[in-house]
Amino acid sequence: MRLLWKLLRQHVSTAQLAGFFLANLAGMWIVMLGVQFYGDLAPMFSRDDGFFGANYIVVSKRISTISTLSGSSQAFSDDDVDELAAQPFARGVGRFTSSQYKVTASMGIKGCAAFGSELFFEAVPDSFVEVSPQDWQYADGERTVPVILPRTYLALYNFGFAQSRGLPKISDAMASRIDMRILVHATGRTETFTGHVIGFSSRLNTILVPQRFIDWSNAAFEPGKDDSPTRLIVRVYNPADERIPAYMDARGYETEQGAMDAGKAAYFLRIVATMVTGIGLLVCLLSFYILMLSVYLLVQKNTRKLQNLLLIGYSTSRVSLPYQLLTTGVNLTVFVLATLLLQPLRAWYLGTIALVFPHVQGASPLPALTAGLVLLLLATLLNTLAIRRKVEALKRG
Amino acid sequence: MQTISTESLLPHVFRERRDTLQSDVWLRDVTFERGHSYLVEAMSGTGKSSLCAYLIGYRHDFEGRLLFDGEDSTRFPDARWTELRRCAVSYLFQELRLFPELTAFENVEIKNRLTRHKSAAWIESAFERLGIAEKLHTKVGLMSFGQQQRVAFVRALAQPADFILLDEPVSHLDDINSRIMAAILEEERRASGAAVIVTSIGKHLPISYDRTLHL
Numbered sequence: 008m009r010l011l012w013k014l015l016r017q018h019v020s021t022a023q024l025a026g027f028f029l030a031n032l033a034g035m036w037i038v039m040l041g042v043q044f045y046g047d048l049a050p051m052f053s054r055d056d057g058f059f060g061a062n063y064i065v066v067s068k069r070i071s072t073i074s075t076l077s078g079s080s081q082a083f084s085d086d087d088v089d090e091l092a093a094q095p096f097a098r099g100v101g102r103f104t105s106s107q108y109k110v111t112a113s114m115g116i117k118g119c120a121a122f123g124s125e126l127f128f129e130a131v132p133d134s135f136v137e138v139s140p141q142d143w144q145y146a147d148g149e150r151t152v153p154v155i156l157p158r159t160y161l162a163l164y165n166f167g168f169a170q171s172r173g174l175p176k177i178s179d180a181m182a183s184r185i186d187m188r189i190l191v192h193a194t195g196r197t198e199t200f201t202g203h204v205i206g207f208s209s210r211l212n213t214i215l216v217p218q219r220f221i222d223w224s225n226a227a228f229e230p231g232k233d234d235s236p237t238r239l240i241v242r243v244y245n246p247a248d249e250r251i252p253a254y255m256d257a258r259g260y261e262t263e264q265g266a267m268d269a270g271k272a273a274y275f276l277r278i279v280a281t282m283v284t285g286i287g288l289l290v291c292l293l294s295f296y297i298l299m300l301s302v303y304l305l306v307q308k309n310t311r312k313l314q315n316l317l318l319i320g321y322s323t324s325r326v327s328l329p330y331q332l333l334t335t336g337v338n339l340t341v342f343v344l345a346t347l348l349l350q351p352l353r354a355w356y357l358g359t360i361a362l363v364f365p366h367v368q369g370a371s372p373l374p375a376l377t378a379g380l381v382l383l384l385l386a387t388l389l390n391t392l393a394i395r396r397k398v399e400a401l402k403r404g
Numbered sequence: 405m406q407t408i409s410t411e412s413l414l415p416h417v418f419r420e421r422r423d424t425l426q427s428d429v430w431l432r433d434v435t436f437e438r439g440h441s442y443l444v445e446a447m448s449g450t451g452k453s454s455l456c457a458y459l460i461g462y463r464h465d466f467e468g469r470l471l472f473d474g475e476d477s478t479r480f481p482d483a484r485w486t487e488l489r490r491c492a493v494s495y496l497f498q499e500l501r502l503f504p505e506l507t508a509f510e511n512v513e514i515k516n517r518l519t520r521h522k523s524a525a526w527i528e529s530a531f532e533r534l535g536i537a538e539k540l541h542t543k544v545g546l547m548s549f550g551q552q553q554r555v556a557f558v559r560a561l562a563q564p565a566d567f568i569l570l571d572e573p574v575s576h577l578d579d580i581n582s583r584i585m586a587a588i589l590e591e592e593r594r595a596s597g598a599a600v601i602v603t604s605i606g607k608h609l610p611i612s613y614d615r616t617l618h619l
Contacts, residue, residue, distance in 0.1 A: 010514045014503055315501040318462060319515045320490030320563065323482060402482060 008329070011316075015329045018308040023301040028337055030294030035345040035382055037287030039375040043353055045280035046370035048360070049273060062098075062246055063135065063210065065263040066091070066255065067238045082235035087258075091241065096248045101132040102236035103213070104221045107229040109192040112202065114164075116177060116185055122168065129213040130221035131240045142205050145217040148227075152220050154187060154202040158209040182206050193228030211240075212263065284378075295386055298337075299393055302330060306397045314401050327391075327398045334390040342383040346376065405473050405492045405566040408459065409435040412468035415454045419467075428617040429455065431468070438566050441593070441600040441611060446619035452603050453498060455619065456571050459601075460495050461485035490518055494565035494598075498572045500556040504545030508536065508555045511544055516562035530558045533584055550576040557585055561592055568592070570602045574609050586611045 068081045083102070092100040106128040113123030136143060136155070143153050165176045177185065187202030208215070225234060243251065255262055306313065316326050349372075357369050414422065414430050425431060429444070430451065436442055446452040457463035458470055461480065470477045472488070480488075489495070502511050512527050531537045534554040539547055544555060553576050560568065568589070574582040586609055593600055602609050603619075 010506070010510055010517070013510075014506060014514070017505060312503060315503065316514075317486075318460065318489065318495075318497075318501060319559070320486060320518050322486045399482070 011321075011325075012329050014312055014316075015309060015326075017312070018305055019333070020301060020305070023297070023304075024337060027294050027298040027301060028341060030297060031291060031338070031341045031386070032344055032348075034287050034290030034292075034294050035341055035379055036348055037290060038284050038382060039287075039345055039349050039379045040352065041280050041284030041287055042378045043349060043370070043372060043375035044283070044356070045276065046374050047353070047357060048276055050370065051364055062243055064241050064243060064246060064251070065211065065238055066241055066260050067263075069259050069261045081237045082233075083237070083239055084235070088236075088239065091239065094250070094254060096243050096245070096250050096254070097241050098244055099134070099242040101135045101240045101242075103238040103240065104130045104218065104225070104234055104236065106221060107225045107232040107234060110189060111192070112187060112189045114185055114187050114202075116174065116181075122164075126214055128216045128221060128224075129238075130216055130218040131211075133218055135240050135242065136215070138205065143217055145220045145223075147219070147223045150199075151201045151203050152189065152216055154204050155206055155208050155211070155215040156182075156204055157212050157214070158207040159212070161207050179207060191224065191228060198228075291382055291386070295389070298334060298386075298390065302334065302390070302394055303397060305330065306394070306401070310401055313398055317398075317402055323395060323399050323402065327395045330394045331391045334394070335387050338383050338387050338390070342379050345379055349375065405488075406438045407435050407471075407473055408493075408567060409433065409471040409474070410468065411471065413458070413470060414467050415451050416465045416467065417454075418451065427619055429619050434617065436567065436599055436601060438599050439597050440614040442602070443608060443613040443616045444601060444603045444619055445616060446603060446605055448605055450619040452605070452619055453571065456495065456498075456569060456603065459567075459569055460489055460493055491564050492566045494560045494563050494568045496556050496560040496568075496570040496573050498575075498603075500549075500552050502544045502552055502556055502559070505543060507541045507543055508547065508551075509540045511555055512559045512562050515559045519563050521564050522562045527558060527562065530561070530588060531555075533588060534558070534581060535584070548576075550578075550581070553577060554581065554585070557588075561588070565596065565598045567599045567601060570600070570609065572603055572605065572607075574607050575605075579610075582607075583610055585609065 068083070070081065088100055088102065091097060109125065110127055111123060111125045133140075133143060138155075145152060161177060161179075168174065169176050182204045185202075185204045187204055189200040189202050191198045191200065225232065251262070254260075313326055317323065353369070353372075410429065411433050412431050413434075414425075418425060418430060422431070427450070428434070444452065444455065454463065454466070458466055461477065464478070472480075472492075503514070506514065508531070509527065512522075513524075516522050516527065528537070528540065531540050531554075534557070536547075536551050536554050539551055539555075544552055547555070553573065557570075557573060560570070570589075573585065577585065589600060589609070590611060592598065600611065602611070602613075
């Protein structure tokens, strides 16, 4: 091999190889970046927050000036609910039940009160909340109530409060360490409960407690008050079903926009990631073309040597091997370097994004590595075959 | 391998001269047998290089049949030709086909390491006998054609062979070196029992020939 390489390395152009190396490095890096960026960011937009999957939509009646002035009800009647439940896109409909009494709550962490406010509770039927039953159970009169808070509260705390007070920031995993003190003010009495925060939801913009607690507390503190639902939660077969917006428009209903905006953002992210990856692939393709031209030129310049080797008994595969190893080595180095170069850039953009979305954790690097590896294997395979074919063509003189 | 035979072999370029062609080889049935020696005498332009190229599978532009141990070579796969060139048919090219950027020793070694047929000591002693010992580590590109011819001869012997094909091996050698080359060749023949096919357009390699063919 040493003698063979000494012979065949003649005319290997360092400049051409360097050109290919840099171009391929750029291409592979861009492709891997596109895939990694998409993987890291996509969960933010199609976020299944663990409590509510992507197949839930929240429906309310549209609030207009006229309806406000005329005092027409924003509540859903039983007929409304039945009709919605009968739609072909709906798998199930649940009512939001609100607390009919006054609630104030204060929250803090590690014994340090962060903020307190008057607020209200809502509940949806337990079958709509995807949480383990033992976390979400409540027995009448119990003093500890499981609570799911809107994720916006977390951002409010982390950026508004913790930042200015030098308090520790809270992640999803630390939810259970939040001290939540709940005061229920009913006619003539005040009762204290402890909230057990089990997590944060970005899909439901409300403070959610178990249905059983709402039913019990409404009956215990404000019996007889109207609790017709103003919002419904609908489990659908396919959130992209076009019959959903048509039906909602016809009935004058509104769906909460959060999921839809996220859908749009996810769509744009996909377009951007596809474009970036496409550009990377194009660069890879061009660099591959440079390498093939370079190798063809090399084989052409060394034609006589290669022919002589074949004529003294060297096989095509043995003669092709040095060039195949050379291209494989270059491709492999490109892959390793692209992988290494991806890390600092990823750390930088994840750091930047974490300022706005603290719960972003970054996806597995596996898809990006796989993309790079597929490119590496594909390029190496094509190189190997092309070199062999080119050398074979020399055989017949 | 025991025999190489031709059956009505004719290069395509001689088709038009088919009726007037006077040759012991073209359009005849000829068999080269292991253990024998043949001199193929040729005038310039009678297809000597073509015959050699056919015998090592470098060119296939002929009609008729070329048989190796009775087997038609037309359908030999590339791997079979590689095997023949490596272990059965050794060839000293008229144009030598050495690698000028390698030393004389490396030129022999690049062939020898395919089969490890000869020892480094044998190669050195062959160089010694042929009077080019001091050129062992000189780049071939810096040597005269006569010296290169001797290097190519040593390289041709650095493989196992049933047929040793030498295309004008002494065209640039003096008589003394021609005799030394002949002696080394005879030793190889005796040791391996290989056939020797030598071509010449004038100056012959001085060995005893069993048969002389006029191309």
